[in-house]
Amino acid sequence: MAESRRTFLKQSAATVAAVSLTGCAPEAAGATPVPLPAETLRAVADAVLPGELDEDGRERAVRAFERWSEALEPVAELSHPYLVPEIRYSGPDPRPGWVAQLEGLEKECESRHGVSLSDLAVSGRRELLARPVADTGPGLGVPQQADHVALALMAHFFGSAIATDLCYGRAIRRELCRSIEGAEDEPAPLGAAP
């Protein structure tokens, strides 16, 4: 499994690069937002993303989230639900709140434990994170509507095609445009997929 996963993660990175080159990745639509505090975000990722991703995999997941966050456009017109004439818009910008949450987590960690979040054991980080996310769920929802940055990061990763493939251990490659030939084939096990 470990070798398959490593192969899969390398392939995922290649896929992300290819997608960017073919223009299928979302482009930034608005002004550059204040960046999320990188070190604290990574300390959160270690606590909320699967350990089986390993360090490289988590780093790729965090970078994907950062790119997604940078290109997010607040109050964007949303897809129209079927037969609903009213136009709906996404909510206000969640990123300033996420920045404040990450800064707050650092401060609380220093106050409670005297160390930075990245120096706190994963179990301790989860204790700090449990309070703000406890009232949500059971579903993960969509990241742009997440009340807390930890939830947004989890929703972004677990909602990805990469996470689906990891769960099933198969190269399902959701939402990837590809030939209709071979549609009936069982998806290849991770690591065996071309």
Next chain:
Amino acid sequence: MSRAVGRTARRVVESDVCIIGGGITAAMVAERLAERSGASITVVEAGERTAALEERSDTRARMLAYGENPWPNDHIRGQTGTGAMYNSMVLGGAAMHWGGAVPRFSPEDFRLRSLYGVASDWPISFDDIEPYFQEAEERIGVAGEQGPPDCDPRSKPYPMPPLPLSYSLERMREWTEKTDIPFWTQPWARNTEPYQGRNVCRRCDTCFVCPTGAKYTPDFAFDRLLADGRIDLVTRTLVRRLSLEPGSDRIAVAEAVDRDAPDEPVEFRAGTFVIAAGHAWSSHLLLHSANSRFPDGLANRTGNVGRYMTGHWYLSGFINLPLRLYPGMFVYNSLLSRRFASPGPLDRYVRHDLRLWESNVGRGPRLKGEDGQLLWGDEIMADWRARTESESTARVRAYYDLLPDRDSRLTLDPGKTNELGDPLPRIDYRPAQESIDLQDHTVETISGRFEELARAAGGSMRSIGRPSELWEHPGGGCRMGDDPATSVVDRWGRTHDHENLFVVGAPTIVSGGCANGTLTFCALSLMSAEEMQKELPSA
């Protein structure tokens, strides 16, 4: 050809045929008339162009990432009615957004009164419309699988072979073969071969915005017609009302406003006018065109404009299957059965279709386990795997026809106006009493069939929802009939009251059937175009 006369105080555009609306039925009429007549044709669309094909990969990516609308400028601010209706006002209309499912209505749909003693018969039969179904399928480019002939009658093969089933749908088809219910592949307006210069489907699974052009959208047809110089297309121009020739019931002018120059009225003059504005805006235009001779609106001497608004409801459920499926490999394909849309003799009326999709309902990642305990990282993954390793979910849905009441109605809403001060449409759908009386029987029958399906594979019903109560694939408001006392247009879509005014497509249907309506709307439009041709210059 049409000509634009100046850009002074009033602009006049003249042509043989003026088509009001730029959606899929307008494309059908324009294309047929352009090919088979020598008429000059003007298409007037209130909206504008939306994302071109080369932009759709980018808008698709943002839709996937953020849920954003992939069709910029696809509606007009303030031009929004009340009730279930599309908000698309764009070149290509609602068919820019569609998924592309194109089943035909069944022979029974046209003879409900004769066969089952409910609702009304249409003035046309399935045999009358069948050649136009075929023509619409060829114009659109439909990929389909021939079903059992008694449930899926057709005189010629589909234009293209069916879309292949995914691995999951193949397994689901094996499951359905353990029942007596025949299933086959849903017909789709998506290419399985290069067709009309468009690509083959690449199962991107975002059919609401197809980044490859494999799904038919009407802008492709308009672009061809424009390139060939066969139509004039006037966009961003809203037709507000129709007016009569002096001393005659013939339509003389479509009065419009150029949204870029609202103080400069535009007049469209033509020998034949075609309203192709969909189920809401067609009746709205007629009602808003009231004058001293037609105080209740044009084509409305018998008070039927805006009435019998129709569509269908659905019942859906989720089935637990003891199979490992892989949702996400081809979500926008499905299995279809129309066995119960053509049920033969019935003790009590109920007709519906059946569709099956793969689903991840109940099998996605989640933040809390069954005990409500918060999960993190590997725990989320383990919980997710445990729910997908040996079981899967199938989604099943049945569209059933809902028979419209005469008071299922579109009216002008004086309390809600657009930026020009014109009242906007309001739709209040209402089922006929006979349909209300059949509701429990319908739901029980369909639920029983869902459960039969679940049992066949050793599975179980996960849930059955409540009836949707959303009048899907809506139509009506200008229903067709031989008797002007109970209808607005004749079998050809020609209004009883105005010899040179046609209404085409969705507004003219008598009942909503139990299948997506678009192909039927297109076939009806082509029938109308054939009648129009008789009075137009030959090609």
